[in-house]
Amino acid sequence: xxxxxxxxxxxxxxxxxxxxxxxxxxxxxxxxxxxxxxxxxxxxxxxxxxxxxxxxxxxxxxxxxxxxxxxxxxxxxxxxxxxxxxxxxxxxxxxxxxxxxxxxxxxxxxxxxxxxxxxxxxxxxxxxxxxxxxxxxxxxxxxxxxxxxxxxxxxxxxxxxxxxxxxxxxxxxxxxxxxxxxxxxxxxxxxxxxxxxxxxxxxxxxxxxxxxxxxxxxxxxxxxxxxxxxxxxxxxxxxxxxxxxxxxxxxxxxxxxxxxxxxxxxxxxxxxxxxxxxxxxxxxxxxxxxxxxxxxxxxxx
Amino acid sequence: xxxxxxxxxxxxxxxxxxxxxxxxxxxxxxxxxxxxxxxxxxxxxxxxxxxxxxxxxxxxxxxxxxxxxxxxxxxxxxxxxxxxxxxxxxxxxxxxxxxxxxxxxxxxxxxxxxxxxxxxxxxxxxxxxxxxxxxxxxxxxxxxxxxxxxxxxxxxxxxxxxxxxxxxxxxxxxxxxxxxxxxxxxxxxxxxxxxxxxxxxxxxxxxxxxxxxxxxxxxxxxxxxxxxxxxxxxxxxxxxxxxxxxxxxxxxxxxxxxxxxxxxxxxxxxxxxxxxxxxxxxxxxxxxxxxxxxxxxxxxxxxxxxxxxxxxxxxxxxxxxxxxxxxxxxxxxxxx
Numbered sequence: 001x002x003x004x005x006x007x008x009x010x011x012x013x014x015x016x017x018x019x020x021x022x023x024x025x026x027x028x029x030x031x032x033x034x035x036x037x038x039x040x041x042x043x044x045x046x047x048x049x050x051x052x053x054x055x056x057x058x059x060x061x062x063x064x065x066x067x068x069x070x071x072x073x074x075x076x077x078x079x080x081x082x083x084x085x086x087x088x089x090x091x092x093x094x095x096x097x098x099x100x101x102x103x104x105x106x107x108x109x110x111x112x113x114x115x116x117x118x119x120x121x122x123x124x125x126x127x128x129x130x131x132x133x134x135x136x137x138x139x140x141x142x143x144x145x146x147x148x149x150x151x152x153x154x155x156x157x158x159x160x161x162x163x164x165x166x167x168x169x170x171x172x173x174x175x176x177x178x179x180x181x182x183x184x185x186x187x188x189x190x191x192x193x194x195x196x197x198x199x200x201x202x203x204x205x206x207x208x209x210x211x212x213x214x215x216x217x218x219x220x221x222x223x224x225x226x227x228x229x230x231x232x233x234x235x236x237x238x239x240x241x242x243x244x245x246x247x248x249x250x251x252x253x254x255x256x257x258x259x260x261x262x263x264x265x266x267x268x269x270x271x272x273x274x275x276x277x278x279x280x281x282x283x284x285x286x287x288x289x290x291x292x293x294x295x296x297x298x299x300x301x
Numbered sequence: 302x303x304x305x306x307x308x309x310x311x312x313x314x315x316x317x318x319x320x321x322x323x324x325x326x327x328x329x330x331x332x333x334x335x336x337x338x339x340x341x342x343x344x345x346x347x348x349x350x351x352x353x354x355x356x357x358x359x360x361x362x363x364x365x366x367x368x369x370x371x372x373x374x375x376x377x378x379x380x381x382x383x384x385x386x387x388x389x390x391x392x393x394x395x396x397x398x399x400x401x402x403x404x405x406x407x408x409x410x411x412x413x414x415x416x417x418x419x420x421x422x423x424x425x426x427x428x429x430x431x432x433x434x435x436x437x438x439x440x441x442x443x444x445x446x447x448x449x450x451x452x453x454x455x456x457x458x459x460x461x462x463x464x465x466x467x468x469x470x471x472x473x474x475x476x477x478x479x480x481x482x483x484x485x486x487x488x489x490x491x492x493x494x495x496x497x498x499x500x501x502x503x504x505x506x507x508x509x510x511x512x513x514x515x516x517x518x519x520x521x522x523x524x525x526x527x528x529x530x531x532x533x534x535x536x537x538x539x540x541x542x543x544x545x546x547x548x549x550x551x552x553x554x555x556x557x558x559x560x561x562x563x564x565x566x567x568x569x570x571x572x573x574x575x576x577x578x579x580x581x582x583x584x585x586x587x588x589x590x591x592x593x594x595x596x597x598x599x600x601x602x603x604x605x606x607x608x609x610x611x612x613x614x615x616x617x618x619x620x621x622x623x624x625x626x627x628x629x630x631x632x633x634x635x636x637x
Contacts, residue, residue, distance in 0.1 A: 136566075138319065139614065141577075145595070145607060146603065146607050149595055150331060237580065255463070255581055268464075268467060272464055275460055276452075279455045283452075
């Protein structure tokens with residue numbers, strides 16, 4: 001209870017973190033509650049509903065203007081008859097899934113590489129450092145385009161998408177964790193632990209990990225952000241999981257079917273609004289974690 | 302001489318490494334996949350209309366000899382690297398007999414023009430706003446610009462572009478809906494055509510600047526706060542210099558230089574963003590070309606475009622790294 005109170009007190013101080021987590025809670029609730037109203041296997045896919053209906057809470061077919069139980073399409077439907085409310089509910093979740101899968105793999109692999117690189121040094125370290133430096137300068141999205149288009153799997157799954165993107169997701173975490181571990185090794189408390197004869201493993205898990213946590217969190221958030229950005233970019237280029245209603249694929253259809261030029265504004269507005277929310281959320285959380293990790297870098301007031 | 306030759310050589314080695322790695326990736330990835338792009342193209346053509354473009358057989362021949370499976374792998378690889386060095390990236394499958402390089406050259410000026418203008422604008426506008434935010438005597442409403450700028454900075458540029466298309470182009474009809482110039486006009490160096498191009502470029506440029514300015518503003522604000530604590534600022538203030546001179550000559554100038562290093566690092570991210578904006582807007586640059594090539598399964602085109610962009614970015618970063626110490630006396634690339 002006390003811990004909860006102190007966390008809440010901290011959040012009052014750290015407004016960006018609070019707001020970011022607030023959006024996360026909102027999106028989670030939206031998904032959980034939304035799932036109660038839709039059939040996940042049918043509604044977000046084509047032909048689930050009449051095509052191109054503007055947002056409405058009581059829809060009746062034209063043949064039967066005052067039907068007994070009208071259907072609700074709060075976000076409207078697209079030209080292929082997907083219920084956009086269902087797309088929003090399942091697509092948000094799928095997109096975050098891709099992001100967390102790729103970001104999570106990137107964090108684990110990157111942390112491992114960063115740790116070993118900082119600890120062993122020598123040739124191994126030089127190779128890791130050079131690969132990270134070189135890979136960070138290439139436009140990741142375009143490298144992924146080459147890989148994804150060569151696989152050319154038109155029916156790629158959400159998981160497959162996450163795995164492809166994870167191929168480059170380890171670069172950022174590897175760099176951050178390596179530099180943090182290098183600076184920590186020289187600090188007095190690690191020196192003391194070493195003089196006391198603690199084993200390397202114990203030093204890593206007892207002394208370093210707790211101090212690395214904010215950096216691990218920040219690395220995860222930025223890895224997830226780049227992963228979602230990459231997944232949406234690939235989808236926009238037509239390399240996404242085209243059968244699934246992820247946010248990126250939905251936007252691909254909006255572009256591909258000229259939704260705006262046909263006046264179907266809600267078709268574009270739904271994914272764009274959620275994408276904006278997701279990215280602003282990740283951005284706020286990353287600023288908040290930054291403040292948590294470097295309390296001295298308080299904003300210039 | 303502010304940097305040692307060993308640094309230049311090491312940096313140049315890194316550049317060569319990037320080019321070699323990109324070329325190697327392009328060589329081996331098609332080998333690792335079980336797909337044969339030409340066979341697929343033949344199939345696609347046959348199912349579409351039964352029509353096969355004239356010269357297609359020759360192309361298959363050319364392809365077979367180029368990637369000739371009759372020679373050992375290392376020989377093929379060396380031949381391929383030699384071709385790449387000479388700028389020969391093969392033929393486009395979808396637009397045979399045009400070469401990949403010809404098609405890239407058509408799109409390149411558009412992409413470079415759009416990128417250069419928007420990157421510079423975003424950099425300057427963002428940095429200026431960031432500097433004003435950190436300047437104690439500046440008007441207070443600059444503090445309120447930041448959050449809105451940051452929100453735009455967090456959202457991918459092409460999503461902003463889509464939104465702008467709906468409002469600015471479709472609803473208010475202020476600018477064309479897309480493309481690089483009006484249909485029916487021929488590219489030429491006349492005043493009217495240039496104006497037409499600018500008119501078509503407003504929207505993609507606006508999206509890219511909106512998406513890019515926020516990041517620069519944050520960096521600049523932090524740098525400005527640091528600069529204001531420096532001794533030379535106090536000294537300049539004590540001399541009683543005019544406010545704007547203090548701001549520009551002492552503050553902005555010294556805070557801006559470190560920003561230039563991030564410019565090189567941000568480049569690959571900016572390029573990814575602009576590729577997507579081009580595709581949304583149907584702008585006749587490399588982004589649109591890439592999207593079209595992906596749709597047409599034109600693999601040599603995809604590999605060629607990505608290779609050229611990766612190499613261009615690597616070269617630009619190398620040049621910037623070489624120029625930077627000449628600009629900023631505080632930086633030297635001696636042994637770290």
